[in-house]
Amino acid sequence: MSESTARTMPDDSRFDILSAAAQCFMERGYHASSIDDVARSLGSTKGRVYHHFPSKADLFAEVFRTGMEMNYTAIEPYREKDIPAVMRWRHLATIHTGQMIRTKPFQRVVWEGVELHLRGATTPEQREVFARLLQYRTEYGLIFRKTIEEARDAGAMDFENLGIAAELMFMTLNSPIFWYSPRPDETEGDIDRLVGQIVTCAARGLGAS
Amino acid sequence: MSESTARTMPDDSRFDILSAAAQCFMERGYHASSIDDVARSLGSTKGRVYHHFPSKADLFAEVFRTGMEMNYTAIEPYREKDIPAVMRWRHLATIHTGQMIRTKPFQRVVWEGVELHLRGATTPEQREVFARLLQYRTEYGLIFRKTIEEARDAGAMDFENLGIAAELMFMTLNSPIFWYSPRPDETEGDIDRLVGQIVTCAARGLGAS
DNA sequence: TATGAACATACTACTCGGTATGTTGTCAAC
DNA sequence: GTTGACAACATACCGAGTAGTATGTTCATA
CATH class of the missing domain: 1.10.10.60 (Homeodomain-like)
Structure with missing residues (x-):
């Protein structure tokens, strides 16, 4: 070729x-x-x-799917790693946050896709497509949810309600899609440090020791 | 009357x-x-x-302004209170998060208003109106920003970058506008407990002792 | 009674998703 | 090397929805 x-x-x-x-x-x-x-x-x-x-909605859905696939691929090596849950979470969170920054346009679409679905996308036919994509995303969220649950059971994290904790955690990790914008002289190291701050903040919020 | x-x-x-x-x-x-x-x-x-x-954009702007005014009014009694910064922050954050839940539709519009502005609203004339509203919101954010800065200087909080910390904090406190929805049998106490969890999570994220 | 606020109704101009059709380049078969 | 066929677009067009306007209507009040 x-x-x-x-x-x-x-x-x-x-x-x-x-x-x-x-x-x-x-x-x-x-x-x-x-x-x-x-x-x-x-x-x-x-x-x-x-x-x-075939349609604008399908184009949007494909961007969504592509963004999610990028995330799955990125976290794959750490999903089932046999290490303490807190450490596994830190790896997953770091990768995830990096994805938010490095593939921001796609991730932003994923976010808007969730919003559009929660409202009422378009036709019933399109809704079916969206529902499957949302399921795709929900499963992704469950990976993180189960990990912090395991960490709490192990006494390495401390929070009241699992659902709320997971919601707040994702909010923090996803937040760069709203306020991050690349600077001209930015290095990969700068991004890594930024990710570090975000993950640390989220970890503290979850009561990680 | x-x-x-x-x-x-x-x-x-x-x-x-x-x-x-x-x-x-x-x-x-x-x-x-x-x-x-x-x-x-x-x-x-x-x-x-x-x-x-006069126009759809003006209607939207008025909803925005109303939402912001609600917030200013709500936090007013605690803005200059002569107590340690961490405690003052906790009061402000609690009020703010309560606002996000109790006046969610307006707050959601405030959020979208920020997004629309960062893109490019409409006419240059409308942009001027929006710019003033955004300034309004920026000043509101500065109240919180200065408070956590003061708390850090007093050794009661611990974070690396002030700008990022403020961004992540607001993300956590604002998050209910995305995932909260009222339940039929919900009491004011339930909401207060919910707010408590959110504020605690944010406080931990800021390294509050 | 007349005047203006607070609407409702009817209409216009325009955008945008989607389609139907035209055009160009490539490649395989004869 | 000509031709047919098909992919990969471009162009032209249609219909639906919508912001905004112009005008009609009602009703309270001066």
């Missing part, structure tokens, strides 16, 4: 659309983003987008 | 519109909410809304 042909591969074109859509949805939100906006940011027209995705 | 006339007072009618708008904006978001939606939820028509508010 040569360089030149790779540029015109359909899968690459598809991913370019997904990235542009993620950027648009992040910047303007779902409803305020038009397909024309996405196409324009690609230097293309609607025809290209609708050639690869 | 009798009961019957009070119902038809313009100020009351205006506030009814604001409340309905807050509810709609919370449920569907700004762009997905139409003026007709707001009017329909009032059992009225567009004419009523446009008689009191």
Whole structure:
């Protein structure tokens, strides 16, 4: 596969659309983003987008799924690691927060997807697609939830209500999707330190010793 | 002012519109909410809304301002209280979190207002209005920010970066606007306990002793 | 009775999701 | 090397929804 042909591969074109859509949805939100906006940011027209995705909702859903898949892939090596739950949580949380920063446009779409679903997305047919994606995300959340539960049972964490604790924890870890923006001279080390502060804050909130 | 006339007072009618708008904006978001939606939820028509508010953006801005004013009024008694900063913070945080729960629709609009501004609201004229509201909110945030700074200087809190710490703190305290929903048999005591958990989590995150 | 506030009704202009159709380049078969 | 077929778009268009306006209507009050 040569360089030149790779540029015109359909899968690459598809991913370019997904990235542009993620950027648009992040910047303007779902409803305020038009397909024309996405196409324009690609230097293309609607025809290209609708050639690869049947509808705006499907495009959004695919960005959502892609974001979630990135997260699953990233935490995979640490999911079942045989170490104390607190330490496992710290690994998972660190990876997760890094994802929020490094793939922010996609993660922002995941967030908005949850919001849209909790309201009432669109057609009943679309709702089914969304429900499956939300399940996908719920399962992801359960990984973290079970880990902090295990840590509490082991006496390494201390909180009152598991559901609330998990909610607050995710809120903290996810927060960079709202306020983080990359700086020109920023290094990977800077990001790692930022992640460290966030994870430490969340750990304290969970009563980690 | 009798009961019957009070119902038809313009100020009351205006506030009814604001409340309905807050509810709609919370449920569907700004762009997905139409003026007709707001009017329909009032059992009225567009004419009523446009008689009191010049545009959709102005209506949204007024909901924003009302929400912020509620917060300022609520924390006022504790702003300058002559007690240790940590304790003052705990009071402020408790009031603030209570506001998030009890006036959720308005607070959700405040949140979306910040988001819309960070993107690029509408006309340059509207942007000026928004900028002033955002300043209003920034000043509110500074009250908390200065308090935790004072607490850290007094050795009662411990965190690395002030800006990040404030960001994470607000994220935790504000979070109920996303996941809280009232239960039928819920008492004021239940809400107070919920607030307590949230504030405790935030306090720990800030390294409060 | 007349005047204006507080709406309701009817209408316009415009955006945007979606579709139908046209165009271009590539590649395989003959 | 010509042709047919198909992928990957671009272009043109339609219909629905919606912000905003212009005008009509009611009703209290001066």
